[in-house]
Amino acid sequence: MSTIGTGYDLSASQFSPDGRVFQIDYAxxxxxxxxxxxxxxxxxxxVLAVEEIVVDKLYEVDAARRIFTIEKNIGMAIAxxxxxxxxxxxxxxxEAANFRQQFERTIPLKHLCDRVAGYIHAYTLYSAVRPFGLxxxxxxxxxxxxPQLYKIEPSGTSFGYYACASGKAKQQxxxxxxxxxxxxxxxDELVQSGGKIIYQVNDEVNNKDFRFEMGIxxxxxxxxxxxxxxxxxxxxxxxxxxxxxxxxxxxx
Amino acid sequence: xxxxxxxxxxxxxSPQGRLHQVEYAVAAVKLGTATVGLKNRxxxxxxxxxxxxxxxxxxxxxxxxxxxxxxxxxxxITADARVxxxxxxxxxxxxxxxYESAFPVSRLITNLGNKMQTTTxxxxxxxxxxxxxxxxxxxxxxxxxxxxxxxxxxxxxxxxIGSRSQSARTYLERNLSDxxxxxxxxxxxxxIHAIRSSLPNxxxxxxxxxxxxxxxxxxxxxxDQPFKILNEEENIFYLNMAKKRGxxxxxxxxxxxxxxxxxxxxxxxxSTRRDPLVAVATMENQ
Amino acid sequence: xxxxxxxxxxxxxxxxxxxxxxxxxxxxxxxxPRELTTAGPFGTKHSTAAITxxxxxxxxxxxxxxxVAADTLVSYGSLARYQDIQRVFKINNNILLGGSGDFADxxxxxxxxxxxxxxxxxxxxxxxxxxxxxxxxxxxxxxNRRSRMNPLYIDVVVGGVDETGKPFLGNVxxxxxxxxxxxxxxxFGRHLALPLVRERKPKDRDFTFEEATNLIRESMxxxxxxxxxxxxxxTVGICTAADCSIKGPFKVEENWTxxxxxxxx
Numbered sequence: 001m002s003t004i005g006t007g008y009d010l011s012a013s014q015f016s017p018d019g020r021v022f023q024i025d026y027a028x029x030x031x032x033x034x035x036x037x038x039x040x041x042x043x044x045x046x047v048l049a050v051e052e053i054v055v056d057k058l059y060e061v062d063a064a065r066r067i068f069t070i071e072k073n074i075g076m077a078i079a080x081x082x083x084x085x086x087x088x089x090x091x092x093x094x095e096a097a098n099f100r101q102q103f104e105r106t107i108p109l110k111h112l113c114d115r116v117a118g119y120i121h122a123y124t125l126y127s128a129v130r131p132f133g134l135x136x137x138x139x140x141x142x143x144x145x146x147p148q149l150y151k152i153e154p155s156g157t158s159f160g161y162y163a164c165a166s167g168k169a170k171q172q173x174x175x176x177x178x179x180x181x182x183x184x185x186x187x188d189e190l191v192q193s194g195g196k197i198i199y200q201v202n203d204e205v206n207n208k209d210f211r212f213e214m215g216i217x218x219x220x221x222x223x224x225x226x227x228x229x230x231x232x233x234x235x236x237x238x239x240x241x242x243x244x245x246x247x248x249x250x251x252x
Numbered sequence: 253x254x255x256x257x258x259x260x261x262x263x264x265x266s267p268q269g270r271l272h273q274v275e276y277a278v279a280a281v282k283l284g285t286a287t288v289g290l291k292n293r294x295x296x297x298x299x300x301x302x303x304x305x306x307x308x309x310x311x312x313x314x315x316x317x318x319x320x321x322x323x324x325x326x327x328x329i330t331a332d333a334r335v336x337x338x339x340x341x342x343x344x345x346x347x348x349x350x351y352e353s354a355f356p357v358s359r360l361i362t363n364l365g366n367k368m369q370t371t372t373x374x375x376x377x378x379x380x381x382x383x384x385x386x387x388x389x390x391x392x393x394x395x396x397x398x399x400x401x402x403x404x405x406x407x408x409x410x411x412x413i414g415s416r417s418q419s420a421r422t423y424l425e426r427n428l429s430d431x432x433x434x435x436x437x438x439x440x441x442x443x444i445h446a447i448r449s450s451l452p453n454x455x456x457x458x459x460x461x462x463x464x465x466x467x468x469x470x471x472x473x474x475x476d477q478p479f480k481i482l483n484e485e486e487n488i489f490y491l492n493m494a495k496k497r498g499x500x501x502x503x504x505x506x507x508x509x510x511x512x513x514x515x516x517x518x519x520x521x522x523s524t525r526r527d528p529l530v531a532v533a534t535m536e537n538q
Numbered sequence: 539x540x541x542x543x544x545x546x547x548x549x550x551x552x553x554x555x556x557x558x559x560x561x562x563x564x565x566x567x568x569x570x571p572r573e574l575t576t577a578g579p580f581g582t583k584h585s586t587a588a589i590t591x592x593x594x595x596x597x598x599x600x601x602x603x604x605x606v607a608a609d610t611l612v613s614y615g616s617l618a619r620y621q622d623i624q625r626v627f628k629i630n631n632n633i634l635l636g637g638s639g640d641f642a643d644x645x646x647x648x649x650x651x652x653x654x655x656x657x658x659x660x661x662x663x664x665x666x667x668x669x670x671x672x673x674x675x676x677x678x679x680x681x682n683r684r685s686r687m688n689p690l691y692i693d694v695v696v697g698g699v700d701e702t703g704k705p706f707l708g709n710v711x712x713x714x715x716x717x718x719x720x721x722x723x724x725x726f727g728r729h730l731a732l733p734l735v736r737e738r739k740p741k742d743r744d745f746t747f748e749e750a751t752n753l754i755r756e757s758m759x760x761x762x763x764x765x766x767x768x769x770x771x772x773t774v775g776i777c778t779a780a781d782c783s784i785k786g787p788f789k790v791e792e793n794w795t796x797x798x799x800x801x802x803x
Contacts, residue, residue, distance in 0.1 A: 057428060087370075351675055
């Protein structure tokens with residue numbers, strides 16, 4: 001199976017002889033170069049954690065943010081092209097607003113995810129546009145549905161998860177995540193795990209100067225999605241740094 | 253290796269996951285002359301270097317006012333900048349008409365980014381070949397934003413774009429911690445110093461500003477200060493002030509000798525000076 | 539909220555990425571509003587009658603903030619149909635909205651305003667809407683509607699504090715007429731409460747909180763006695779730099795003992 005298109009990879013409307021749409025695969029490569037983003041779902045809380053590697057001395061601390069609030073209780077984190085991310089965040093917000101206009105309640109996350117996935121998928125169908133170079137993770141919590149976590153790939157496929165990861169250290173993060181049992185964790189434990197995972201998968205050689213960002217929504221936030229909430233972010237960062245120094249003694 | 257095949261349309265991803273057309277558009281910014289944006293607690297300042305195409309003509313306008321609380325400086329294709337500034341002006345005006353208050357800067361820039369994103373995704377559009385530095389002031393204080401042709405935008409403490417901006421960047425990084433507490437005059441002088449390091453070498457040697465072909469234009473916006481491009485007199489006033497504060501504080505060579513002419517108000521030099529660190533935010537590292 | 543700007547449609551009668559709830563399928567060309575396309579001597583005739591209505595709203599500005607009060611009745615013509623309805627709303631930490639006139643229109647505009655508040659939350663930049671901005675936006679919307687001969691039959695009081703803590707109080711009516719003052723009122727309140735409060739205003743200073751609450755109490759009492767479309771129960775919204783909430787419901791001090799002095803009682 002050839003992994004280089006050569007002739008069948010110039011437009012999203014062409015299949016290769018072995019049934020792949022190479023433009024979508026190439027779009028995924030852009031996602032793989034991005035800083036890691038993870039989503040983890042606990043007992044009554046969901047945490048999105050981002051390894052922010054676009055860091056420049058001249059930037060403010062909130063530059064190049066990759067976590068967005070879509071609705072009061074819905075958060076979204078992206079891996080991939082930032083410009084595409086801002087655009088899709090806006091689409092998601094419009095979807096949520098339209099739903100609220102019609103049904104006068106917050107959009108259920110599964111429905112939002114289906115709509116946004118459909119939108120992203122539409123861009124993989126035509127040669128006149130390019131696929132989004134984006135992997136999107138949605139998180140929400142409410143009283144009826146509890147904690148919810150969904151991820152959308154650049155191809156437009158989406159699944160629900162207990163824990164998911166995207167970006168540079170996706171494989172590594174997944175390996176780390178398998179060591180934990182998130183489903184029973186309290187909010188504090190979940191937050192700390194998020195910090196630990198991000199700090200551990202961070203590439204110290206190339207991306208030592210990274211910024212840790214976190215989105216959290218759950219019972220303890222009263223169902224409101226917070227980005228970089230002071231006390232919980234602090235908890236996560238401390239846990240992450242502690243885990244890093246502990247590991248530093250035993251070489252990974 | 254496969255670059256040439258994948259770089260003619262903006263709708264084509266390369267096998268490495270890059271959008272070459274967008275990257276080429278970003279390169280267009282480096283063709284424009286340098287411009288610097290920086291801010292202190294109450295003011296945001298833009299300083300631009302402009303070079304007339306010939307001795308007989310006036311130089312290209314680099315600073316464009318958008319609204320009372322916002323203005324931009326451009327580097328790249330001027331025609332594209334005109335389209336964007338028309339959009340920004342109409343958005344600000346429309347907001348003012350609806351809400352009778354100034355458009356919060358961060359939201360305006362988010363809208364601009366989303367508008368520019370569509371040009372990076374459709375076959376019948378091309379990215380805007382211009383980089384913008386926005387200086388704005390709203391209830392949250394002064395802001396400096398950098399907007400790239402890739403539709404990425406960054407909230408900055410200070411920033412520089414355009415050709416030969418690397419030395420200006422080094423100056424900014426070195427003096428970053430001083431900016432927040434500067435006075436209005438000091439921050440303008442910092443901007444002038446930063447941009448002077450982007451001058452080509454032969455211009456530097458002629459300390460006489462009259463002989464220089466290059467124009468420095470300055471704009472300021474902030475608390476009780478609507479966006480204003482300084483006029484001829486004010487320009488000269490600040491250029492002279494900057495000269496007095498350390499005209500040799502220019503980084504054309506790696507070690508600038510900033511020990512002469514440093515007046516008491518300046519930052520303490522010797523032991524605390526860091527080596528210039530080059531932080532390059534590439535488009536690929538998202 | 540945002541532009542979803544495509545340069546031009548890529549094809550006609552086909553699917554378009556990002557089309558929301560387009561049950562018809564295909565691209566519908568932008569349509570003129572129905573009031574301009576329907577036949578009739580002057581276009582369609584929209585009823586300018588309000589169906590379910592709220593009566594007066596009274597707003598008073600004092601030195602630390604604003605008070606906005608309204609009774610809890612929504613009438614159905616002359617029938618006192620819904621007697622426990624909130625007509626004063628907390629929009630966000632800085633803004634109170636008191637709604638009178640057609641209550642369906644109030645609910646409709648409130649839905650739009652709530653969506654704006656969610657947008658503010660999404661931007662997550664610490665900037666939230668100010669009362670003056672909301673009043674201005676409402677004015678534009680209501681004026682636009684009236685200009686299209688399709689008004690929202692409402693009269694609202696917008697009150698609150700801006701980011702520096704300075705109180706704001708304004709009134710916007712169905713024609714898009716807006717003004718700000720230290721006292722505003724809608725409906726019967728305009729005739730009964732406004733003169734009452736204006737008479738008591740100290741020349742050289744603002745009301746204190748006590749003076750303002752007493753005036754609210756008195757205004758609501760007078761309104762209950764004289765306005766036939768009112769009930770003796772009301773809520774009061776208070777907005778200061780420190781607090782923004784709706785208090786109540788309170789009861790008017792009714793005193794009908796004078797009725798015995800009326801011949802024929």
